[in-house]
Amino acid sequence: MNAGDAGEDRAGSGSGLRERKKRETRTALSWAAIRLTVERGLANVRTEDIAAEAGVSPRTFNNYFSGKAEAVAARQIERGRQIAEELRARPESEPLWEAVTNAVLERFALGLPTDAGKAPDEHWTAGVRVMLGEPALQGEFFKAAGVTKAELTRAVAERTGTDAGREMYPELVAAAVTGAVTVVSERYVAADPPVPFEELLRDAFGQLAAGLPEPRRKKGRGSSA
Amino acid sequence: MNAGDAGEDRAGSGSGLRERKKRETRTALSWAAIRLTVERGLANVRTEDIAAEAGVSPRTFNNYFSGKAEAVAARQIERGRQIAEELRARPESEPLWEAVTNAVLERFALGLPTDAGKAPDEHWTAGVRVMLGEPALQGEFFKAAGVTKAELTRAVAERTGTDAGREMYPELVAAAVTGAVTVVSERYVAADPPVPFEELLRDAFGQLAAGLPEPRRKKGRGSSA
DNA sequence: TGGAATTTTGCGGGGTACGAATATTTGCGT
């Protein structure tokens, strides 16, 4: 195998020194890529810098990631994977929407400034907003969402006893959920008078579960949430 | 302005010679990129080849597109734009879901082999399937879907008289729709006993509009759609 | 402990993206 290859590289698989080091290097590289990008902007970060930051040779960087963008997005993929994992772990008794909501809240909304007492660090969050807007990264972010969708599809299929190969249902749910989470996250980050993540999420999922009913507007006013 | 820049470059804007030539060059480049990629695979296409195919200098290619991937995806973006446009053009009387369904069918399902009498050309369609799977392109494809989502968001907001800045509703609808269309397209392309596009689409939208109800499975079998 | 499996690394080559300067084409006023 060639280091970062797609083999059974899953986060918690092997326990040998080898596997652990590989995972550590991978995380270190991804983390370095993120930090440098937030601080200087993607264009001013060379792969060489990232490698140096993680303490490996430049060539090794490309053994793990095919490019800067992929390295930055690796974190999001990991988070998505954890959400799917959490969904599988929810008790069978929970209705699907409740389980999904809880899974997202459990694994996604952790460590967010409004919810935790972290130091928001204006400089950092501003940089993050810039990073999320980088055109060269958005493709990879969407791609990450695609991976998450795939994992959620499997989890939903399992949970509802549906055959994802035959029915569209699990994939439709997964697509709607990832889409909604994306929307919610953007709103959450951009909200100027900050809004609790959970509130936005429940609102969004509520609309989805209700079939996205068209808000009948009376005369001139839009209805308020 | 520098050729392919983001200015008011919209498909049907200016009518001068300048604007037209620009649009023609752009389409020629995108089309060339697609054709060569389908025939040889993305890795065996140099930007130089694409430029040559379109009859411009290599440097000019990069004045229009930031890379091969973007050039290939340009077509999809255009299609998405047309769907949003069609949605705006649907009569106000149509309920939202119906209007969306019609808009998609009108502008998306055109020229599909099963529906039209085109020559399927096995060689070509096989190449297309390969292209759609190219990892280096998927990011850009997702990005294209993102652009479409944005356009749909505006169209839905207009149509339902909702303020997309305040309410999540239009964006949620747009996200769910683009997600569903993606799922449907994949199924349609992969279906071995071919299935009509319209059938899949109505099924998917039906489930969305119904709130994606969890199919209560009885004992051992999944329910059929 | 010793060899097998795996990973890291340096090197080299083919390409890509883009800034700057220059040439060319188009739009438009007179």
Added chain:
DNA sequence: ACGCAAATATTCGTACCCCGCAAAATTCCA
């Protein structure tokens, strides 16, 4: 019709990126 100004295309040069290859270093396990 002419010629100037603006927009666009081209040429050239540079920095960087991605990856194949094969040698060196590390880890595994019997």
